[in-house]
Amino acid sequence: MRYPNSRKTYQKEALHNASRRGMSFETDINLSNQYYLRENRAVVHKKPTPITIVKVDYPKRSAAKITEAYFKIPSTTDYNGIYRGKYIDFEAKECQAKASFPFSSIHPHQVEHLRSIIEHGGIAFLLIRMVVYNIDYLIKVEDFLEFYDAKTRKSLPYEWIQEHGHVLHPGYVNPVPYLDLLDELYFEESYEKNAKTKAQSQ
C-alpha cells in the first residue's frame, strides 16, 4: 500500500521521468479514474482503505486526530463505479511472481463479492500488473472463476493469463485504459449498432 506522502514522490518522478517505472499500479489506476472523471466518461473511485478506529483525540482548535487504528481485511474490492449506465467493480493487484498469479493475493471475501456482482448483472473483472513483464492484464471474473472454482491449482499460471487475459495498452495521461477493453468485451454489440446506424445515415 502507498499512502498520501507517496503522491508527492510520484509527482516529482513524473516531472523527471515519463516512464512508469517505480509507480504503483494503484497510482496509475487512480490517474486513469481521474482522467475518465474529467472526460465525463465514467464515475469510478477507489474506496478508502478499511480501518478500525480505536482512539480519536479532539485537540482544541484543530482537527480530530486518530491516534490508534488498525487495517481491516476488506470485504469488498477496491474499485467500483458506473460506466455506460452499468455497475462496474474490480480488484487490482500487482504480481511480482514470474510464473503465476497466486490466489492468496485475493481474499476469498473479495472473490465471493465479485461473483455476486456478476450474478446481479454487473461487470466485474481483475486488473493484474505482471511486474516482471511490465504488462497489465484485464481478466473477466467469469473467466477467472472458471479456473478458480475448478480448484486444481492455487494460482493462475502465466500461460493462462496470456491466453485469457486482455492486454491493456498504457497511454501517458491514461496509464490503465480499462474502459476501452470494456467497450470491446461488454459493449461490442451496441458499438456495432452505432456503426451500422452511422453507415445507414450516410
Place this chain on the structure above:
Amino acid sequence: MRYPNSRKTYQKEALHNASRRGMSFETDINLSNQYYLRENRAVVHKKPTPITIVKVDYPKRSAAKITEAYFKIPSTTDYNGIYRGKYIDFEAKECQAKASFPFSSIHPHQVEHLRSIIEHGGIAFLLIRMVVYNIDYLIKVEDFLEFYDAKTRKSLPYEWIQEHGHVLHPGYVNPVPYLDLLDELYFEESYEKNAKTKAQSQ
C-alpha cells in the same frame, strides 16, 4: 460519526429494547444492507470512512498500528452498490432540526457526485432521518437538485420533504427498507409487466 465501540452499545440495547431509539441511522442502514445481502437481493456496502494516514507503526509479531491519521472530506457518498443490474448510490443523513434539512450537511462534492451518477444512468437518492419526527425519507436526487439548483434557500423545508420525499416503513430485521421504495419509484413498469404476465397466464 459513530465508531466501532458504539456497535457494542447497539447490540446491548438491541437485546433489551426492540425500539430503534438511540440507534444511529448508519447502524440501521448497515442492518438493512446486510439483510439485502443475505437475501441476495442487492449488493450494497457502506464505504470505509476516508482518512489520511500519516504514521504507521510496525511492531514485531503484531498487526500494523496506525498512530496518526486524520479524517478527510469525502469526495463521494457513503453507500453504493448494485440492485436489479443497476448502479445505485446514496448518501444518508440524520437531521436534528425540526423545520428543515440544511444543505450544509451535504458537501458540495457529494452533490456533484450524485448529479453525475444520474447523468451516467444510475439511481441516486438521499436518505434523511428526521430525528424529531422519527420518520425516514427517501428523496430522489432529481427532485433534490431541482430545489437545490434554484438556490433560493439554504435548506430543504420540512413541508417540501413531506411533499417530495417518500416515507420508509421500518421493519425489525430491515429497519430502512429502501429497496421497496426503489421498486415503486424506478422499476414500476417491469413490476406491472410481471403482474400482467402473471394475470395472463392464470
